[in-house]
Amino acid sequence: MSDETITVDVIGLRCPIPVHRARKAIRENPQGTTIRLTGDDPESLHDIPTLLKRLGLQPPEITEMDRGWEFVIIT
Secondary structure, eight states, X not given: OOOOEEEEEXXXXXXXXXXXXXXXXHHHSOTTOEXXXXXXXXXXXXXXXXXXXXXXXXXXXXXXXXXXEEEEEEO
């Protein structure tokens, strides 16, 4: 179990890149890591929660920001 937090910035990147980067961060970090993914692709509002569901993870906490959204993912 980890208590590490990492940030993944996908601002300006479009589908499918945000999902690929999220999947890579999940795969490369230990269970319990918090991933803060920031992005501005509206498709991510659907794609990131769908990815997490497929991986058996909890839905992300999503916060709207000035330039998009922050997805908080717990691995």
